[in-house]
Amino acid sequence: MTGREILNKVMVKAGLGPSSSETGKGKAKMSGIKVKHGYHLVKGKSSHPMEDYLVAQFKKVDDSELGLFAIFDGHLGHDVPDYLQSHLFNNILKEPDFLTDTEGAIRKAYKLTDAKILEKAVELGRGGSTAVTAILIDGSKLVVANVGDSRAVISKNGVAKQLSVDHEPSMERPLIEKKGGFVSNLPGDVPRVDGQLAVARAFGDRSLKAHLSSDPHVAVETIDSDSDFFILASDGLWKVMSNQEAVDCIKDVKEPQAAAKRLTEEAVARKSKDDISCIVVKFVA
Template sequence: MEEEIRNFLGRFVDEFPAPLEEGSPLPVSPLSRKVSLEELHGESLELGLRLLAARGAPAVLSAHMCQAAMSQLLQNDLSPCHCPQEAEANQEELQKVTLLESEAVQRIFLNKLIDVALAWHQNSPNPLPSLSRVHLCSVHAIKNTRRKMEDRHLALAEFNQLFAIQDGVERAYYAVFDGHGGVDAATYAATHLHVTLSKQETLQSDTATAFKTAFKHIDDMFRNKAKREHLRSGSTGVAVLIQGHVLTVAWLGDSQAILVRKEEVLTLMDPHKPEREDEKQRIEDLGGCITFMGCWRVNGTYAVSRAIGDFDQKPYVSGDADCSTTQLFGDEDYVLLACDGFFDAVKPSEVPHLVLDALQQPGDLEGGTLLKQSVEAVGLRVAQQLVSHAKAAGSSDNITVMVVFLRPPEELLSQDSTSGTAQATQDSTFQSVPQQC
């Protein structure tokens, strides 16, 4: 890791030996033309992580560099980046917010990132601590037959490092967002939900409440952006936080997460669909209705009953997330997150067989052990095979699948070959097994 970090910093400072000059093009494009002070944290981190990932930075180094640059940015006087107040017809309806010119403020952030790289490269710092447990994460996403790709996802094993959380509890965050009516709401949630979650005081003591508060706040933040920029999109979402030996899942709408333990599927959640009896009752109690138009829809419009955005149908389409918490005992195989483009075509009970089938492809095993050089290939192949199966089964929607392995894949293969279909037990004793990508 030390050599990998040193080599990357050397390459990075060769490419960026000095701060970016005023007026020069940025090496990576900001998400927005204008950004509020509250949105600055998420958009800057997204920009920095994207820039570093494109250049092959170790993920843990990227998290530390972005956190350090962000900390320095927030100490700057950003008033020169303020946008002039615009006199709009609906100005009175908008929450009064200070907006910044994205290109100007992100130039400052990227220069802070370059400063961090130069300082760390020159001073040859001690190697940054590696994560003691890194889950192999397999992700694949396709537009399929749809005109546009409106899904977004985020895998963040370095949650603590990105937000400088030092309480001794390991955390990893994973999320899938399925946009509709445009990609804006999904992009917004993927950019800001984890940032808002990290700031919740109840993150460790009551993660479910922290998640619910974060989802609600993101919905409120996106409402302001939607009014400013006349956006009309919405997004379902499912997010997982693995915190120590506890897995918390939070969701809005019909994107889903399932947990597999010893090849048995454990239900973590019940997706929000208009025809679900309690959702139907909630909508009708508010004076709305659900109607069947190819599928069940809220007031004849949206096919989901909860989402970020969709403000023309609030409160019938609710912005309130649900949560569930599951204790991890160490014998769990993986958690899978996916949008409805997957689950509308594939039953959860089919998933264990499909994953094992992908793992058992020839060419990766030597003496029953997964070859180190094949781990990346396995990571790609598992999600790819699941997506391909959903498409072959008739899904025409965008499809995103994320498989987060809670044990090394070779253990799953060994389990299958020695015991066949294992039976999940409730009295398993936890054993901590370091897992590396």
């Protein structure tokens, strides 16, 4: 086992990192509500190393209890998502107005982190990464942000609600063209920025950055008695499952770790060939 492989294994056991097939869980009590999470990652059929990373941890900041969850799905290498899992939440929490203006703090931190990645392009390479982050504050407020097509879905009384936005090039064609870029389905049949990247927003991608955005979509959701659980997953899951199918697949699975594993297994059974990473966070009164 190489030094990097040992480090990756330690990182995953701590609740963050990449793997060919890893699973884990955790729990906390936040303002009287039990919060349990589980995650599972599966390497796809591609020849390159695993490019998905995740974060799943609880942290106390001042008088607030936080749940920090994220999926980072890299492309053209794993160095950018690796950097994100190490730095993005730290940058968010460093913002002085994080607790009073969480949305603003997230936007600033996304911009700062992307700038740092671009500064380190020689070290981190030409690749990039999508991201979906979720911050649970005191068990009652959920703030989700994303760039790209990794997705966040919450179940409320068994009904799926998407909290993120899939940043598809075809949807953002006017903005891309205004910046001097173009959207093309060639090569292949998927719309791509400048014929290269299948998402319109991402971290990194220095060669395409003039035509890409790293501005996140941000949504705030109240966690109440109707809230069952939420799912964060890379597009390896969402390419083969709808939001409601994902919710229905695990609604009767008690443990979130088993739920995350079931979702990844179902995606593989549906012939998903991409890397798949999934986090399930359940609320127990």
